[in-house]
Amino acid sequence: MSELGIQPFLVLSAFLFACGVVCVASKRNAIGVLMGVELILNAANVNLVAFARFNPAFRLDGQVFALLVIVLAAAEAAVALAIILNFYNNHGTVDVDSADELQG
């Protein structure tokens, strides 16, 4: 396992991140956008634990950060779902393109 090196992890992380960004940028459904955000966060998590594993200086820090990100992602999901629920109550849809009342 350790002979695998750090590179595959980083590639995986970049792939996940790119998927997340594409998801956020292309989905019209708010739930889909939220899922994209989750993907981005987890891409970061993969990075963090990979560095924690391969760099002795970050052994503990990386894992703690990853835990923090998970907690953060949970909180963010709760807030985002509340927003989406409210948005649905007001607009009868979860299409993010219809949320343009605040444009200049």
Place this chain on the structure above:
Amino acid sequence: MLEVPGRIYVLATLLPLAAFALLLAGGAARAFYRPFRKGGGLLGTMYWVCGGDKPLRTGAYLATAVMAATAVLAVAGLVQFLSDPTEGSIRASRWAERIDWVRIGPGDTLSPPEWERQRATDNARPAPRLALALELGYKIDHLTAVAFAMVSVIATLIFVFSTAYMADETAETVLDEGVKGRRGEGGHGHGHDSQPLSPAHPFTPSGFRRRGRYGRFFLYLSLFCFSMLNLLIADNLFQVFVSWELVGVCSFFLIGFYYERPSASAAANKAFIVNRVGDAGFLVGIVVAWSYCGTLNIEELTRRVRAPAEDTHGEYEMANQIIRVSAEPQLPTATAETPRDYVLEPRDEPGTGTHVLLFPIAWAEPTHFHGPGHGKHKDSVFEVPVRGDYVSYGVIPYALFVLMGVGIFLGCVGKSAQVPLHTWLPDAMEGPTPVSALIHAATMVAAGVYLVGRCYPLFAAEVLLTIAYVGAVTLFIAATVALVQTDIKRILAYSTCSQLGFMMLALGIGAWTAGLLHLITHAFFKALLFLCSGSVIHGCHHEQDVRKMGGLWRKMPVTAFTMLVGVLAISGAPFLSGWYSKDQILAAALGYGLEHKAHVLLLALPFAAAAMTAYYMFRLWFLTFAGTPRGDGAAHAHESPLAMTVPLVVLAVFSVGVAWGWPFWEPEASALGHVLEKAQPAFVAAQFAAEHREAEHRHLTAGALALVLGVSGAWLAWWLFGWRQPAGVEMHKPGGAAYRFLREKWYFDELYDAAIVNPTVGLAKFAAAADKAPTDRPRVFPLPTLDGLFNAVGEACVAAGQALRAVQTGRVRTYVLALALTAAAMLGILTALAK
């Protein structure tokens, strides 16, 4: 109250202020209820209770009664002051009090003995500093008491006179014929009143319709009197300055009383602005005094700059003198830490010292007066340094000391209408005549002379010489201009200017008593003359041109006779009040001129002006009262009502006898003069001893000369205007160059217009043009102007905002895309840079 009789003066000063406040509150209440006047109900009723549409007479009578009460208090105070047997500091404590208004930082808290002990061990310790405090206080001395009584008595008479003179203003609507030809309405015909009265169009062909302003006039007068009385009793320069400005703004209100007339509002502005020039100088003087002496109290300032009266070393020539010292930097004890020491200059080598010694005062007497019986009022004894000795008192550079005096005097030049700031006074005649009397006789112009008398010890010899020359030049220029004027009030205005010049000259040449005696006597007869001219104007239906008068003595006998008394008094006819003061001044001028041959001008000008005074005053009288009427107004003249003639008679009595003494053929024996002499600063007698001796020696010569000159001037006036009776046409001739020169008042106004007013107005116009140029559309200006530039900047910002708001689509996907692309681009840049 009885323990501190000086408080009678505080009460007397505050009474007119109370009247002012009451009238103001009444007027404000009426203005408040006015919208409800049609609706009835309680609010509507209140409007009619406050007088309704018609100006109330109640307020005027109240103000007059209050002023009379002030006069009674002032006379009572004068009597009590003159009969007060106490002396020295007890007397001072009975007639002066002061309280802090604003205190800035603590002063030197050491008590005098502590300070002395410290000084014994540490010789370089500077004199104790005063706590800087703006104070309110009053101090009554003989000059204040007399001037206060004079002002309040004259003011009362003027109030009584005004109740009748301003009776026109009690009407619901007043037609002001002085406002014509505005708003493009043609037809300047008199007497036509075709247009119906409508509030929306107050401009009618025959004048301007407005509401009567009876109460407002007395409101201003009351405030004016309060300011003047406060100025008189003030014991510090700050309080003087406040009153000074109040007097200035009141004169602005009163000169501009008929403010719909362009000439009146211009005159009011001129008076105010010209006075500001002088006041700027006054402020400079105050600031110098404050920053170097640490106090504005006039008595304390005097004690700082003048050596004590009791010389501890027996060198009496130093008593009450300004001690000049020079810096002595090579002193062995002087180090960087200790202040520089100064060495005393002998007094008989004037002009050698670079600094003026400031004596310590903080610990001599308690700074705060806590009422009598406090037991701290011991007369102070200062230590006078020995000549040639080294001293470590405070000092003020001599040049700054002179600047301080000149600054204070500049304020007086503005207020007392001396050359070169005299131009406002004749224009101030635009105000109602009682105002002219109040401004010219009792109050505003008196303030300047009074302040010079008050601050006399603060003036260095150079300043006194300046005062003398300014006075001499003023009295001469104003007298020459008065020779040829034709407006009855302008003749009196220039004569006032000239007489004020006499006072300033007297003060400048050391005749302190004579100058201030002339202030008092002149106040009475000039008030008389102005009120007489008011009576004439009132009787002649607002005709002011003496060329159109004549023959009025049959129709207005009381006015004619009382005015003759005034004319005689101002001309210096023997045994009238003016004679006593003027003879003293002329004798002093003669003494000074003979003692200082270089300043012979100070001798020649007043004597020449004395002859001219008699000429122009008698010319005025003969033109007005003698012969036959030359105009419609004079032909239908009538004697004024009792409320106007009674003040005239009272003032005439004062003009005759106010300066009498025993023996009454001796000008020096004037009782009033002796009272004033008690207030004379102590150094005057010593500093001007030679001049006074010479004046005493020559006073008979001076008197005889003045009499001859006066009689010849009066005779010339009689010959030209009384006996020959010139026709009206003859007086309207253009005349020669010299005549025109005088007629146009030495072209002072034109000179100021060319030198100051026009460049300033041009600059203002240029600035206004640079600011904005008018366009058809509102709020839009061409780009080269300042407003256009700022508008362009604003418009550019708005356009940028409009352009950028298209980017804010509100679509999350667009934002994310932009975010991702930006991140990728930055990553690419970083990668490229890293290589």
